[in-house]
Amino acid sequence: MRAPLIAIEGLDRSGKSTQTLKLVRRLQDSNRSVKLLKFPERTTAIGKLIDQYLKDKKYKLSDESVHLLFSANRWELQDKIIDLLTNQYIVVVDRYVYSGVAYSGAKGLKFQWCLNPDLGMPKPDVTIFLKFNDMLQVTTRSGFGEERYEESEFQKKVCAQFKKFEGFSEWHNINVDNKSIEEVHDEIWNLVEPVINGINNDIQTF
Ligand code: ADP
Ligand code: DGP
Ligand code: NA
Ligand code: NA
Secondary structure, eight states: OBOOEEEEEESTTSSHHHHHHHHHHHHHHTTOOEEEEESSOTTSHHHHHHHHHHHOTTOOOOHHHHHHHHHHHHHTTHHHHHHHHHTTOEEEEESOHHHHHHHHHTTTOOHHHHHGGGTTSBOOSEEEEEEOSSTHHHHTSTTTTSSTTOSHHHHHHHHHHHGGGTTSTTEEEEEOTTOOHHHHHHHHHHHHGGGTTOBSSOOOBO
16 A cells, blocks of 8 residues: 555646645645645755746756756656655645646647656656636736746647646546635545545556
8 A cells, every 4th residue: 555646737827836735734634644745846956957947037948958857856856756655645746747748848849758758757646737728817817927938828838738648547637717726625635535545556657
């Protein structure tokens, strides 16, 4: 028996941080051991480079090298994720491999090329995508536009790239148009609750 890996994905300002925090609190209230990880993890050496790249829209780095940095940033935490899951800690990730593929795919890099560097990373048991049909609801949220990528035409392309994961067995869309924080949380909980008692199979990988 090992704990589940749960990923929350979505566009910039779609509510991931709000929802991952609420989910973690609810799991703690149910007496589960749980750890929240956020990608990119900006505090590591590679994460600091990524942070600079995101905050300074003029910072120059080729699309391919940025892609590999984001992937390397996830690999920095691979052993920690495996360790936590085998020690019965539920791991919730705020963004993951899917963002890696979707954001670089939106720049024109090929799907399989984008996925390749993450092959071997632990695969989530449940992935929840916070989906907007009305893009205006997300691009008008407070903070939108502060960082690189936070531009509505680009976000539309990212959204189209995320659709490519709809065939993955762990993938679930939650439509979040006009939904309150509580309503979205309840839908996330309905998807997560069935796995909180643990998973029988080994950790799967991409
Ligand atoms: P992300 O982590 O995806 O960038 P956040 O959780 O930081 O998104 O949310 C972005 C902004 O939208 C915050 O100001 C947050 O309070 C607000 N927000 C989050 N969820 C909702 C919701 N369901 N309805 C309206 N505003 C929301
Ligand atoms: P945030 O989740 O708000 O901390 O923002 C991180 C930004 O970086 C957001 O615009 C999405 C983007 N991002 C996250 N992961 C990856 C990745 O692996 N590759 C690329 N190119 N961008 C990513
Ligand atoms: Na962002
Ligand atoms: Na966030």
